Amino acid sequence: MDEGLRSELSKQGIFTTTLEDLYNWGRKNSVWPLQFGLACCAIEMIATSMARYDLARFGAEVFRPSPRQADLMIVAGTVTKKMAPQVVRLYNQMPEPKYVIAMGACAISGGPFKQGYNVLKGIDRYLPVDVHIPGCPPRPEALLHAFMTLQQKIQDQRLDGPLRPRHLDPEGASEFLVPKFGARDLEPPSNPKVWRPPAPARTE
Amino acid sequence: METLEQIKGRIEAAISGVHLDILANESPSGQRSLIVDTAHAVRVGEFLRNDPQLRLDYASNVTGIDWPELVTKEKVKVKRTVEGVEKEFEEAVEKRRGGYLEAVYHLYSMERKEGPVIVRMRTENRTDKAHLPSLTPIWRSCEFQEREIYDLYGVVFDGHPDLRRILMWDGFQDYPMRRDYVEPDDYEYEPTAHDKVLEKARKHAAGGKP
Numbered sequence: 001m002d003e004g005l006r007s008e009l010s011k012q013g014i015f016t017t018t019l020e021d022l023y024n025w026g027r028k029n030s031v032w033p034l035q036f037g038l039a040c041c042a043i044e045m046i047a048t049s050m051a052r053y054d055l056a057r058f059g060a061e062v063f064r065p066s067p068r069q070a071d072l073m074i075v076a077g078t079v080t081k082k083m084a085p086q087v088v089r090l091y092n093q094m095p096e097p098k099y100v101i102a103m104g105a106c107a108i109s110g111g112p113f114k115q116g117y118n119v120l121k122g123i124d125r126y127l128p129v130d131v132h133i134p135g136c137p138p139r140p141e142a143l144l145h146a147f148m149t150l151q152q153k154i155q156d157q158r159l160d161g162p163l164r165p166r167h168l169d170p171e172g173a174s175e176f177l178v179p180k181f182g183a184r185d186l187e188p189p190s191n192p193k194v195w196r197p198p199a200p201a202r203t204e
Numbered sequence: 205m206e207t208l209e210q211i212k213g214r215i216e217a218a219i220s221g222v223h224l225d226i227l228a229n230e231s232p233s234g235q236r237s238l239i240v241d242t243a244h245a246v247r248v249g250e251f252l253r254n255d256p257q258l259r260l261d262y263a264s265n266v267t268g269i270d271w272p273e274l275v276t277k278e279k280v281k282v283k284r285t286v287e288g289v290e291k292e293f294e295e296a297v298e299k300r301r302g303g304y305l306e307a308v309y310h311l312y313s314m315e316r317k318e319g320p321v322i323v324r325m326r327t328e329n330r331t332d333k334a335h336l337p338s339l340t341p342i343w344r345s346c347e348f349q350e351r352e353i354y355d356l357y358g359v360v361f362d363g364h365p366d367l368r369r370i371l372m373w374d375g376f377q378d379y380p381m382r383r384d385y386v387e388p389d390d391y392e393y394e395p396t397a398h399d400k401v402l403e404k405a406r407k408h409a410a411g412g413k414p
Contacts, residue, residue: 082373114394115401117380117387118372181373185388198393 016113017022030058031099031156034070035063036090036113041104041137048140056142057148067093072150078106078113079120081186085178088126092175096167099154101146102129105136112136125190126176128166157197205318206257208236208369214255219247227324237308237322242337245325246363249342252311252321260311260321263343268353270382272330275302303330305359309339309346330382338364356381 006016015107017025037045049055049063064070066091077088091100105111113119119201124127131146138146157165166172176194179186190197206214210222225239240248252260265276276299281292303400305327313317327334340360350361351370358379370378378385391408394401 082371114392115404117385121390121392181375183375183377185390189388189390 024155024157028151030059032062032070032073033060033063033072033074034067035065036073037076038079038083039106041076044137044140045074045076045103045143048143052142060147068095070094071115074101074103075107075123076103081118081120084120084126084186087123088176088178091099091127095138096174097165098129099150100127101131101150103133103143104138105134108132108134125195126179128194208238208322212238215248215251218251219244222248232316235322237324240325242325245337248338253342259313259315262312262314263309263345264351265310266353267308268357268359269306270309270357271304271306274301283329305334305357307329307336307353307359312411334358335362337362340364
């Protein structure tokens with residue numbers, strides 16, 4: 001429908017919408033996160049959900065203790081290599097449509113532990129991350145901003161066509177590879193379907 | 205609190221055949237420690253905990269140290285007679301100290317509000333004889349910390365009730381806190397690589413070979 005006509009109609013008291021908009025509007029305002037924290041970022045996530053910052057204003061206050069009931073995984077904290085398979089398994093157990101926010105320096109890159117031997121250099125090696133938040137830890141406002149970015153992303157999703165999201169694509173993946181514990185590192189060290197190493201590194 | 209010399213003397217009087225050394229500490233803290241031989245360590249531990257003048261009932265911290273093999277060169281003056289004249293020569297002598305692993309226990313007394321007394325134990329070497337007696341039966345708080353030393357340094361604590369890896373997974377093969385640990389080549393782009401990270405970057409660019 002023409003945008004001008006729609007605005008004219010709304011002035012006359014007639015509200016028009018599309019099924020797509022209505023569907024996405026409903027979805028974006030009832031995103032239930034998984035109750036799941038890994039490190040100090042989880043404390044900020046808890047603060048975001050409490051009265052002062054009040055994530056409930058965005059319809060996301062219902063932290064679900066079971067992945068079967070959750071729509072959003074907030075990876076809040078350091079993902080060690082020992083924990084990574086469990087994180088991916090939890091994600092696999094969530095029903096579609098599902099989203100991931102990688103919260104904090106550790107979850108997006110390994111943070112201060114990037115050069116260490118036991119921390120994953122970003123959960124995006126195994127999971128399709130929708131929103132990355134930098135910070136150590138990010139303030140609750142940053143998490144709210146990430147959440148609003150995710151809402152915008154959900155609002156903009158198409159129900160059909162080539163740009164439709166993964167969960168509406170019959171060939172889209174719903175489960176992702178769970179890494180195995182190897183003798184010295186995780187096997188494989190990253191999921192090539194989700195992530196590829198950055199361009200050749202500059203050494204000088 | 206008694207001095208370390210007094211404690212050492214009383215232990216030697218109480219336990220026959222025990223071998224103790226006092227390790228000096230040149231740093232500002234001057235915190236010296238007692239090196240206990242592994243054969244008598246459990247009995248020394250029991251003495252330190254039960255002795256009424258010490259009552260060291262709390263092991264606050266247990267940590268590991270890796271001492272790799274060390275080769276030092278020392279100059280030694282040697283007298284030799286050359287052509288009938290005695291002269292002094294300087295000769296370089298290589299000294300080789302075998303590698304070993306160490307566990308350090310910090311002991312406090314809750315009852316007497318005193319401490320710490322620091323006790324060390326050393327393994328024979330870093331490979332096949334990396335065994336130490338576990339002090340968990342004496343101080344329960346050592347349990348997880350000895351497991352951590354086993355996990356990260358590879359010290360096997362004999363007599364430990366539940367010796368498993370604690371931070372790394374069970375199938376992990378290396379001991380990451382050892383000096384000669386080689387981590388998997390998982391280097392990724394770093395915008396401001398310097399020092400050790402730059403070394404890593406160069407190694408990675410060369411295909412993971414040093």
